[in-house]
Amino acid sequence: MFNWKEEYGVGIEIIDDQxxxxxxxxxxxxxxxxxxxxLDKFDDIINILNELKNYTxxxxxxxxxxxxxxxxxxxLSHKVEHINFINKINEIDIDNIDINQNASILxxxxxxxxxxxxxxxxxxxxxxxxxxx
Ligand SMILES: [Fe+2]
Numbered sequence: 001m002f003n004w005k006e007e008y009g010v011g012i013e014i015i016d017d018q019x020x021x022x023x024x025x026x027x028x029x030x031x032x033x034x035x036x037x038x039l040d041k042f043d044d045i046i047n048i049l050n051e052l053k054n055y056t057x058x059x060x061x062x063x064x065x066x067x068x069x070x071x072x073x074x075x076l077s078h079k080v081e082h083i084n085f086i087n088k089i090n091e092i093d094i095d096n097i098d099i100n101q102n103a104s105i106l107x108x109x110x111x112x113x114x115x116x117x118x119x120x121x122x123x124x125x126x127x128x129x130x131x132x133x
Contacts, residue, residue, distance in 0.1 A: 001027055001030055002022075002023040002026040002027050002030070002112070002113075002116070004020055007121070008116070008121065010124045010127055012066060015062070015063055015066065015124065015127070018055075018063075019120055022055060022059070022112065022115075022116070022120075025048060025051050025052055026109065026112045026116075028048060028051075029048050029105055029108055029112070030109065032044050032105055033106065040101075041102075041105070042097060042098050045097050045101060045104055046094075046097070048108065049092065049108070052089050052108070053086075053089055056089065063082075064079060066127065070127065074123075078126075078127075081123060085111070085115060085119070088111055089111070092104065092108070
Protein backbone atom coordinates (compact mmCIF):
# COMPACT_ATOMS: atom_id res chain seq x y z
CA MET A 1 0.00 0.00 0.00
CA PHE A 2 1.00 3.61 -0.45
CA ASN A 3 1.18 5.13 3.00
CA TRP A 4 1.74 8.84 3.21
CA LYS A 5 4.61 9.78 5.52
CA GLU A 6 5.88 13.16 6.64
CA GLU A 7 9.09 12.62 4.67
CA TYR A 8 7.10 12.74 1.42
CA GLY A 9 6.05 16.32 2.11
CA VAL A 10 7.79 18.96 0.01
CA GLY A 11 6.48 21.70 2.27
CA ILE A 12 4.26 23.38 -0.32
CA GLU A 13 0.69 22.63 0.66
CA ILE A 14 -0.97 22.44 -2.75
CA ILE A 15 1.77 20.13 -4.09
CA ASP A 16 1.56 17.87 -1.03
CA ASP A 17 -2.23 17.67 -1.36
CA GLN A 18 -1.89 16.67 -5.00
CA UNK A 19 0.81 14.10 -4.15
CA UNK A 20 -1.60 12.56 -1.65
CA UNK A 21 -4.04 12.18 -4.54
CA UNK A 22 -1.41 10.10 -6.37
CA UNK A 23 -1.17 7.87 -3.30
CA UNK A 24 -4.97 7.47 -3.41
CA UNK A 25 -4.89 6.42 -7.07
CA UNK A 26 -1.99 4.05 -6.31
CA UNK A 27 -3.95 2.48 -3.46
CA UNK A 28 -6.93 1.92 -5.73
CA UNK A 29 -4.60 0.01 -8.04
CA UNK A 30 -3.30 -2.08 -5.11
CA UNK A 31 -6.88 -2.90 -4.04
CA UNK A 32 -7.76 -3.88 -7.59
CA UNK A 33 -4.73 -6.15 -7.82
CA UNK A 34 -5.71 -7.93 -4.59
CA UNK A 35 -9.38 -8.25 -5.55
CA UNK A 36 -9.78 -11.94 -6.35
CA UNK A 37 -13.56 -11.72 -6.68
CA UNK A 38 -13.38 -9.51 -9.73
CA LEU A 39 -12.69 -11.66 -12.75
CA ASP A 40 -12.60 -8.96 -15.37
CA LYS A 41 -10.62 -5.91 -14.28
CA PHE A 42 -10.23 -4.29 -17.69
CA ASP A 43 -12.64 -1.38 -17.13
CA ASP A 44 -11.18 -0.67 -13.69
CA ILE A 45 -7.63 -0.62 -15.09
CA ILE A 46 -8.70 1.80 -17.81
CA ASN A 47 -10.33 4.00 -15.13
CA ILE A 48 -7.11 4.03 -13.11
CA LEU A 49 -5.08 4.88 -16.20
CA ASN A 50 -7.47 7.72 -17.05
CA GLU A 51 -7.26 9.01 -13.49
CA LEU A 52 -3.46 8.94 -13.74
CA LYS A 53 -3.54 10.74 -17.07
CA ASN A 54 -5.83 13.47 -15.71
CA TYR A 55 -3.66 13.70 -12.62
CA THR A 56 -0.46 14.24 -14.58
CA UNK A 57 -2.08 17.04 -16.59
CA UNK A 58 -3.33 19.17 -13.69
CA UNK A 59 -0.62 18.25 -11.21
CA UNK A 60 2.36 18.84 -13.48
CA UNK A 61 0.87 22.12 -14.76
CA UNK A 62 0.39 23.29 -11.19
CA UNK A 63 3.88 22.21 -10.10
CA UNK A 64 5.54 23.77 -13.14
CA UNK A 65 3.70 27.06 -12.54
CA UNK A 66 4.97 27.13 -8.95
CA UNK A 67 8.52 26.32 -10.11
CA UNK A 68 8.40 29.21 -12.59
CA UNK A 69 7.10 31.60 -9.93
CA UNK A 70 9.89 30.59 -7.57
CA UNK A 71 12.57 30.94 -10.24
CA UNK A 72 13.49 27.29 -9.69
CA UNK A 73 16.84 26.66 -11.37
CA UNK A 74 16.37 23.07 -12.58
CA UNK A 75 13.02 23.78 -14.23
CA LEU A 76 13.80 22.22 -17.61
CA SER A 77 15.32 18.97 -16.36
CA HIS A 78 12.44 18.65 -13.92
CA LYS A 79 9.90 19.20 -16.67
CA VAL A 80 11.62 16.52 -18.79
CA GLU A 81 10.97 14.00 -15.99
CA HIS A 82 7.30 15.01 -16.01
CA ILE A 83 7.15 14.50 -19.78
CA ASN A 84 8.83 11.09 -19.44
CA PHE A 85 6.24 10.01 -16.88
CA ILE A 86 3.36 11.17 -19.11
CA ASN A 87 4.91 9.24 -22.02
CA LYS A 88 5.27 6.07 -19.94
CA ILE A 89 1.61 6.17 -18.94
CA ASN A 90 0.56 6.83 -22.52
CA GLU A 91 2.77 4.04 -23.87
CA ILE A 92 0.94 1.34 -21.91
CA ASP A 93 -0.51 -0.96 -24.53
CA ILE A 94 -4.30 -1.07 -24.09
CA ASP A 95 -4.62 -4.35 -26.05
CA ASN A 96 -2.14 -6.02 -23.78
CA ILE A 97 -4.05 -4.93 -20.66
CA ASP A 98 -6.94 -7.22 -21.47
CA ILE A 99 -4.69 -10.25 -21.90
CA ASN A 100 -2.49 -9.69 -18.84
CA GLN A 101 -4.66 -7.75 -16.44
CA ASN A 102 -2.79 -8.27 -13.16
CA ALA A 103 0.56 -7.83 -14.90
CA SER A 104 -0.70 -4.49 -16.24
CA ILE A 105 -1.70 -3.36 -12.76
CA LEU A 106 1.76 -4.36 -11.50
CA UNK A 107 3.34 -2.38 -14.30
CA UNK A 108 1.33 0.72 -13.32
CA UNK A 109 2.20 0.21 -9.64
CA UNK A 110 5.86 -0.12 -10.51
CA UNK A 111 5.77 3.26 -12.31
CA UNK A 112 4.03 4.94 -9.39
CA UNK A 113 6.36 3.46 -6.74
CA UNK A 114 9.42 4.47 -8.73
CA UNK A 115 7.95 7.92 -9.31
CA UNK A 116 7.48 8.48 -5.58
CA UNK A 117 11.00 7.25 -4.77
CA UNK A 118 12.92 8.81 -7.60
CA UNK A 119 10.92 11.93 -8.39
CA UNK A 120 8.82 13.09 -5.44
CA UNK A 121 11.44 12.31 -2.78
CA UNK A 122 14.31 13.86 -4.74
CA UNK A 123 13.23 16.25 -7.50
CA UNK A 124 10.07 17.62 -5.97
CA UNK A 125 11.75 18.13 -2.63
CA UNK A 126 14.30 20.33 -4.35
CA UNK A 127 11.56 22.80 -5.35
CA UNK A 128 11.18 23.88 -1.76
CA UNK A 129 14.97 24.10 -1.33
CA UNK A 130 14.99 26.77 -4.01
CA UNK A 131 12.87 28.97 -1.73
CA UNK A 132 15.43 28.78 1.04
CA UNK A 133 18.54 29.27 -1.12
FE1 LIG B 1 7.66 17.13 -10.13
